[in-house]
Amino acid sequence: MKKHQLDHVLRAAGRITGEKQFLIxxxxxxxxxxxxxxxDIVRSVEVDLIAKRNVARTEWLNAIGQDSPFHEQFGYYADxxxxxxxxxxxxxxxxxxxxxxxxxxxVRGLCLDPHDLVIAKYVAHREKDLVxxxxxxxxxxxxxxxxxxxxxxxxxxxxxxxxxxxxIDRDCNSTLST
Numbered sequence: 619m620k621k622h623q624l625d626h627v628l629r630a631a632g633r634i635t636g637e638k639q640f641l642i643x644x645x646x647x648x649x650x651x652x653x654x655x656x657x658d659i660v661r662s663v664e665v666d667l668i669a670k671r672n673v674a675r676t677e678w679l680n681a682i683g684q685d686s687p688f689h690e691q692f693g694y695y696a697d698x699x700x701x702x703x704x705x706x707x708x709x710x711x712x713x714x715x716x717x718x719x720x721x722x723x724x725v726r727g728l729c730l731d732p733h734d735l736v737i738a739k740y741v742a743h744r745e746k747d748l749v750x751x752x753x754x755x756x757x758x759x760x761x762x763x764x765x766x767x768x769x770x771x772x773x774x775x776x777x778x779x780x781x782x783x784x785x786i787d788r789d790c791n792s793t794l795s796t
Contacts, residue, residue, distance in 0.1 A: 625720035632725035650715030650729025704738035707768040762790035
C-alpha cells in the first residue's frame, strides 16, 4: 500500500466514523517513519486501524473493510482491530509516530514505532511476520539492540521471551553474515 492509498483509507474512515485520529498498528504503520519505504515491504492491502477517541466506532470501519464495495473498487481496505490485536512493549504509546500530512481531510494517523511493530510481529510468530521482521532488520530499519531492550519490556511468558530472543539473535546474526 502506498502512502496516498493509506491517506485514502484514513479519509474514508474519518467520514464514516466522524473520528479525526486513528491508531495504525500493522505493517502500514511503517509509513509513519518511512513514508517512502519500498513497496515490497508495505505490500499488504489492508491497514489495521483503531479509532483513537471512540474505540467503539472502530467496528464501523467494516463498511470499508475486507470484501466491501470499497475493497472491491480500490483493491485495499481498512481492517478494524482492537488493542488486543497486538502485544506491544511497555511505553509504546509514548513512541507513536505521526503519519506525515497528506490528503486525509484532516484525519490523523498515529503509527507504531517500527521497533514496537517488529516486537508485536515476533509475538504473533506467523511465518509472514518473521519474514517481514528479517527484511526490516536486513535493511537496517530497526536496531537489534533496541529490539532486545523492548523485548524485556514486553509482557510475555518466559518461554515466549526466550523464543523471541532466539529469533532476534538469529535474524540479526544472519544479517551480519550476509
